[in-house]
Each structure stands twice: as structure tokens, then as C-alpha cells.
Amino acid sequence: MMAPLTAPAPARALSGARALSGAHFGALSGARAARAHRLGRAARAHRLGHGHVLRGRLSSASSASSSDLSASSSASPSNGVSNGAESSASVSATSASASPSSAVLTADDDAQRLKMAVLRIGAQTDRGQLLFRQDAYAPLDKYNEGAEAEARLAIRQLRDANQTRAPTPEDVEGTWELVYCTKQLFRSSPFFMAIREAFGDATWHAPWDTEESAVPSGELFFRLHELQVKSWGTSTVGKVIQTIDVNKGVFISSFDTILFALTVIPIVGWFKLLPTFGARVVTETRDVVATTDDSLNTLKIAMEVEKTTVNREDGLPEPPFGLGALMGVEWPVNGVWKLLPWNGGRAPTCSTTVVYCDEDFRVNEDVDGELFVYMRCPDGTPALSEAADPVA
Structure with a gap:
């Protein structure tokens, strides 16, 4: 009975190396795609005036992604072949870490809300002409008494952000x-x-x-x-x-x-x-x-x-x-x-x-x-x- 044909040891090693290289290339491509996704989201957030909120998170996420990728590259998969499931899981984890936090969206929503509050007060008071703050306008000086304070608070919060x-x-x-x-x-x-x-x-x-x-x-x-x-x-x-x-x-x-x-x-x-x-x-x-x-x-x-x-x-x-x-x-x-x-x-x-x-x-x-x-x-x-x- 003939023994089953097997590839020579050098050929098996070369095949394993190619598989490992392909797996690492796939992981690298996935990480690059995830990083590009993060940068795109960061650019959009920056155009909205909140890029500064993302920079710290983006930097830490990029560092974490690079560390994960280095660890994945240095690991020696069993039988000389990278596990595709592990590579997919690594990319998924990287993508998850790159997704913007709810705080960024909330900051943008808050800015829009504050600006809308000022615009609403502007409409209610004829661009501020119905505030009647001075005593000379009495008794109308009590009309819209809290409107200016509300508008100033909204503007103060915009500046603080x-x-x-x-x-x-x-x-x-x-x-x-x-x-x-x-x-x-x-x-x-x-x-x-x-x-x-x-x-x-x-x-x-x-x-x-x-x-x-x-x-x-x-x-x-x-x-x-x-x-x-x-x-x-x-x-x-x-x-x-x-x-x-x-x-x-x-x-x-x-x-x-x-x-x-x-x-x-x-x-x-x-x-x-x-x-x-x-x-x-x-x-x-x-x-x-x-x-x-x-x-x-x-x-x-x-x-x-x-x-x-x-x-x-x-x-x-x-x-x-x-x-x-x-x-x-x-x-x-x-x-x-x-x-x-x-x-x-x-x-x-x-x-x-x-x-x-x-x-x-x-x-x-x-x-x-x-x-x-x-x-x-x-x-x-x-x-x-x-x-x-x-x-x-």
C-alpha cells in the first residue's frame, strides 16, 4: 500500500509563510480601513466645530489599534497558518474602538440647541428690541424679563464649549x-x-x-x-x-x-x-x-x-x-x-x-x-x- 503523498518540509513552510503573510496583510488592510473610517468621522466632527473633542479619543484609539496590530503580527499562529476568525475579531474590535462616543454627538446637539435657543429669543423679542431693560421703559421693563438672561447663558455655554x-x-x-x-x-x-x-x-x-x-x-x-x-x-x-x-x-x-x-x-x-x-x-x-x-x-x-x-x-x-x-x-x-x-x-x-x-x-x-x-x-x-x- 502506497503512503499518501506529502509536500516536502520546505514547501510546507513556504505555504505556511504565505498564509501567515496573507492573514497579516488582511489584518493590516482591515486596520487601515478602520483608521480611515475614524479619520473620516473625526474630519466631519471637526468641521462641525468639535474636532477638539475627538482628538484625544482618536489618538488613544489609534495607539490601541497599532498595539493590537503589532501584537497580532508578532504572534505565531499554530501550524504556521493565521486563524481567519482571530483576524476578523481583531478588525471588529478595532472598528468598535474607533466608533465616536455619544459625548461627541451630544456636544454637537448641545451647540445646535443653544444656538436655536438664542434664535428663538431673537424671534420672540424682535431681535432683542422688546427686552425693555431700562427704567425709562417702565412698566414694560418687566416684559421678557428673563429672556436676556437666558440668551446670555446660552451664549456663555457656547463659549465655554x-x-x-x-x-x-x-x-x-x-x-x-x-x-x-x-x-x-x-x-x-x-x-x-x-x-x-x-x-x-x-x-x-x-x-x-x-x-x-x-x-x-x-x-x-x-x-x-x-x-x-x-x-x-x-x-x-x-x-x-x-x-x-x-x-x-x-x-x-x-x-x-x-x-x-x-x-x-x-x-x-x-x-x-x-x-x-x-x-x-x-x-x-x-x-x-x-x-x-x-x-x-x-x-x-x-x-x-x-x-x-x-x-x-x-x-x-x-x-x-x-x-x-x-x-x-x-x-x-x-x-x-x-x-x-x-x-x-x-x-x-x-x-x-x-x-x-x-x-x-x-x-x-x-x-x-x-x-x-x-x-x-x-x-x-x-x-x-x-x-x-x-x-x-
């Missing part, structure tokens, strides 16, 4: 629309920011009253301005937009103003007493400089007001009585400002600080700690520098 780095000039580049603020809408303009900074720490009180009743002169000015332009429905602020490109020295701000939107003769009839008209007021600046504060994770943008232009805006009737001739005329704010005796030749300078910014949500803070929240405008929205004054 973004402690990896300060916003950069590239982060804030683009065109943005104001959706909420804790002061008057028009104070987002560099023109009014310069007025506020010109007042400094000055205060005012009635001659017959005590110094304890004094109020900041800047606050008094803005309150009087608000009474002048808003009483009896005289003026309504529409869209408030900013276009920023710090690297090119661009910081342009605008607000749409609508005059006499609701002027009628009560009881007598519903016909309009005065014509409704409006325009877009655009303020341009120069000498735009950005400074990063890594200790506070903020970006301070300083600038000097250059000029203001009143432009036509689609959908807003042109001013009557020949006032339309003023549309598109540039008003040299910088030069006139320096000539005013109370300014002492000083230039109209101001600054605003970006305290939070992600791909679609930006929060600025002025010198008084008042907050201005912006949403990035949709793609295709023309920048203010590109929006020419339309022909009537």
Missing part, C-alpha cells in the same frame, strides 16, 4: 445678518460704535438731582435718538448686514430704515398722512486691524469710520420731495467728525470683539458688554461692497 482657540480673521470673513442683540439694532453700526466710544466714561444727571442718579452719557444719547426716530412709528429698522474681510481691510455695515410705515389719520380714515419711503444706510471703515487674545479666545477688530452712504434698496420706495437726489451720495464722516469742536480733532475710531464664531453663527461684544448675534447669509448673497446702488 469652544475653548480650543480664538476666532480668526478667516472665520469671520463673509456677509452676516444681525438676528439678536441686547441693545438697539443701530448700535451694530461702526458709526454709532464710534459715538459710544467718544463719550467714554462721561455721565449726565439733571441739575436739580444728585450724582447718584447720573446715567452714562452714551446711553442717554442713544435713548434720545431712539425716541426721535421711533416715536409715532416714524422709523423702523429692517435688515442689518455686515460684510467683513479683515485681511483686505474691509468692515462694512448697513441697516435698512423704513420711514412713516404706519402713518394714518385715526378715526377720520385709513388713508396715509405721509408717504412711506426708505433706504439702506451703509457705513464703511478703514485701517481695520484684528488682534487675537488667546487667553480669552477672542478676536478684537478695531477700525476707523470713513464714510456713510444712503443707497436705494429694492422694495423700499424712494424718498419724495426731491430727496431721492441724495441717494448714493457719500457723506465724509471722517473729515466732518474731526472738525467738530467737542471731538478735539480725534478720529472716529471704534472696536468690536468676536467672542464666538463657527461656520454659521457669530457673536460680537461691544465695549459695554452688549451682545450682537449674527447668522451667515446664504450663499449667493451679495457682499455690501458688491451691492451697487440700484437705479430708480
Whole structure:
């Protein structure tokens, strides 16, 4: 009886080595695929502003994966052949360790929830104009009393969750629309920011009253301005937009103003007493400089007001009585400002600080700690520098 044919010992060793090499290659390919999966998930999380949460876990997961792979490669399988089940189990374990934790998803959900809370309060309070915080608004100063505190808390939590780095000039580049603020809408303009900074720490009180009743002169000015332009429905602020490109020295701000939107003769009839008209007021600046504060994770943008232009805006009737001739005329704010005796030749300078910014949500803070929240405008929205004054 013939003995069964068997391969020579060298051939068996070569076959076992090939099988071992193939098994190790399969394990290596699986590990690489798992690592690519982890990196892809990490990149997506980073684009959402939470890449910093994943880095530590990704690094440890990669180290663990490398250790497992090294251990698998150095092990000597029985009979010179790697066990396919063990290789599959190793890849499965690596893939399981690479899956993002629920904390990452929760962090993203929390950021969206906090931003939605601010947007909800902005809608409830007409972008913050129904907060009525000052005693001068009494008894309406109790209306929406807790809304501002809720919005400030949400913004504080957003800032606390973004402690990896300060916003950069590239982060804030683009065109943005104001959706909420804790002061008057028009104070987002560099023109009014310069007025506020010109007042400094000055205060005012009635001659017959005590110094304890004094109020900041800047606050008094803005309150009087608000009474002048808003009483009896005289003026309504529409869209408030900013276009920023710090690297090119661009910081342009605008607000749409609508005059006499609701002027009628009560009881007598519903016909309009005065014509409704409006325009877009655009303020341009120069000498735009950005400074990063890594200790506070903020970006301070300083600038000097250059000029203001009143432009036509689609959908807003042109001013009557020949006032339309003023549309598109540039008003040299910088030069006139320096000539005013109370300014002492000083230039109209101001600054605003970006305290939070992600791909679609930006929060600025002025010198008084008042907050201005912006949403990035949709793609295709023309920048203010590109929006020419339309022909009537």
C-alpha cells in the first residue's frame, strides 16, 4: 500500500509563510480601513466645530489599534497558518474602538440647541428690541424679563464649549445678518460704535438731582435718538448686514430704515398722512486691524469710520420731495467728525470683539458688554461692497 503523498518540509513552510503573510496583510488592510473610517468621522466632527473633542479619543484609539496590530503580527499562529476568525475579531474590535462616543454627538446637539435657543429669543423679542431693560421703559421693563438672561447663558455655554482657540480673521470673513442683540439694532453700526466710544466714561444727571442718579452719557444719547426716530412709528429698522474681510481691510455695515410705515389719520380714515419711503444706510471703515487674545479666545477688530452712504434698496420706495437726489451720495464722516469742536480733532475710531464664531453663527461684544448675534447669509448673497446702488 502506497503512503499518501506529502509536500516536502520546505514547501510546507513556504505555504505556511504565505498564509501567515496573507492573514497579516488582511489584518493590516482591515486596520487601515478602520483608521480611515475614524479619520473620516473625526474630519466631519471637526468641521462641525468639535474636532477638539475627538482628538484625544482618536489618538488613544489609534495607539490601541497599532498595539493590537503589532501584537497580532508578532504572534505565531499554530501550524504556521493565521486563524481567519482571530483576524476578523481583531478588525471588529478595532472598528468598535474607533466608533465616536455619544459625548461627541451630544456636544454637537448641545451647540445646535443653544444656538436655536438664542434664535428663538431673537424671534420672540424682535431681535432683542422688546427686552425693555431700562427704567425709562417702565412698566414694560418687566416684559421678557428673563429672556436676556437666558440668551446670555446660552451664549456663555457656547463659549465655554469652544475653548480650543480664538476666532480668526478667516472665520469671520463673509456677509452676516444681525438676528439678536441686547441693545438697539443701530448700535451694530461702526458709526454709532464710534459715538459710544467718544463719550467714554462721561455721565449726565439733571441739575436739580444728585450724582447718584447720573446715567452714562452714551446711553442717554442713544435713548434720545431712539425716541426721535421711533416715536409715532416714524422709523423702523429692517435688515442689518455686515460684510467683513479683515485681511483686505474691509468692515462694512448697513441697516435698512423704513420711514412713516404706519402713518394714518385715526378715526377720520385709513388713508396715509405721509408717504412711506426708505433706504439702506451703509457705513464703511478703514485701517481695520484684528488682534487675537488667546487667553480669552477672542478676536478684537478695531477700525476707523470713513464714510456713510444712503443707497436705494429694492422694495423700499424712494424718498419724495426731491430727496431721492441724495441717494448714493457719500457723506465724509471722517473729515466732518474731526472738525467738530467737542471731538478735539480725534478720529472716529471704534472696536468690536468676536467672542464666538463657527461656520454659521457669530457673536460680537461691544465695549459695554452688549451682545450682537449674527447668522451667515446664504450663499449667493451679495457682499455690501458688491451691492451697487440700484437705479430708480
